[in-house]
Amino acid sequence: MEPFIRPDQYNFIENQVQNIASGYATVKDEGVLNAVKSLATERVLDVITNLTSEQQHLLQQVEKVDDKEKAEGFLAQLKPYVIPFQITEQAIHKLFPKVKKLKVPPLETIDWQSISYLSWVDPGSNKRFMVLRKDNKLKGIQGSFKPAIQEGICTICNSHEEVGLFLAKEKGKVQGTYTKRGNYICVDSQTCNNNMKSLDKLHEFVERIKG
Numbered sequence: 646m647e648p649f650i651r652p653d654q655y656n657f658i659e660n661q662v663q664n665i666a667s668g669y670a671t672v673k674d675e676g677v678l679n680a681v682k683s684l685a686t687e688r689v690l691d692v693i694t695n696l697t698s699e700q701q702h703l704l705q706q707v708e709k710v711d712d713k714e715k716a717e718g719f720l721a722q723l724k725p726y727v728i729p730f731q732i733t734e735q736a737i738h739k740l741f742p743k744v745k746k747l748k749v750p751p752l753e754t755i756d757w758q759s760i761s762y763l764s765w766v767d768p769g770s771n772k773r774f775m776v777l778r779k780d781n782k783l784k785g786i787q788g789s790f791k792p793a794i795q796e797g798i799c800t801i802c803n804s805h806e807e808v809g810l811f812l813a814k815e816k817g818k819v820q821g822t823y824t825k826r827g828n829y830i831c832v833d834s835q836t837c838n839n840n841m842k843s844l845d846k847l848h849e850f851v852e853r854i855k856g
Contacts, residue, residue: 648728649700653761654692655727657842659720661685662707666716682708700726729757732776732783737763740776740785747774761841762801764834766790773811775834779848786854788813792832800828801847802840807832813854826854 650658668681689707690696696704703722710716734749741747750765762777773790776783792809799806812827828850831837841847 646699646703646726648726649696650693650723650727651761651844652727652730652759652838653841653844655723655758656839657692658689658704658707658723660842661688662710662716662719665707665710666713669711670713682710724758727758730760730763730778731757732763736783737776737785740783741774741787744770744787760835760838761844762834762838762847764837775851777847777851779851784851786813786851788827788854793829797829799831799837799840800850801830802837803846804831804837804840806836806840811854815855828853 662685665682665685668678672678672681686705686707689704690701693700693704703726706719706722710719732752734752737749738747744767747770748767750763755763762775764773764775766773771789772787774785774787776785778784789812790809791812792807796805797808798804799808808829809832810827811830812825814823814825830850831840
């Protein structure tokens with residue numbers, strides 16, 4: 646069976662599985678536990694559309710989870726079926742053709758199954774770069790990035806984390822003018838990726854940046 650689970654979907658499933666395990670660890674009422682498991686199972690099966698019978702059978706194993714050990718075992722079963730986010734250094738350079746001497750992060754150190762987008766700060770230009778897939782196409786955006794004084798809500802993962810202001814500068818309609826667009830996102834992109842349970846806000850963020 647080929648990989649069919651996106652990293653953000655895996656995070657969502659992991660969250661539902663943890664809810665089941667937590668319920669069994671703290672609740673004794675059988676009716677409540679059945680309701681928790683039924684709702685979690687429904688959500689797990691609904692998060693991915695057009696499942697094959699084989700894929701559905703794999704995900705339905707969530708019904709066997711009733712403690713932390715079984716939760717970890719179920720998630721370990723799913724991990725090989727997570728679709729890795731992969732990109733080559735050459736492809737990254739093509740996304741940012743105007744950036745000379747772009748320093749790409751060491752790609753061999755990245756856990757591709759754990760990210761929905763790639764992001765790094767180039768020390769040479771002191772800019773933050775982001776690469777993602779939208780509509781089956783690779784997209785790249787760049788902008789200035791300034792960490793905030795206090796924690797806040799990340800626009801991409803919608804979690805309370807250490808954030809910074811990402812600002813992208815786009816050419817305006819009048820020659821010689823520019824428009825800056827941006828929002829607060831996680832300082833640590835891996836933390837952000839780990840928190841993501843949907844691609845919706847990531848795509849909304851990029852659309853807002855691109856105008």
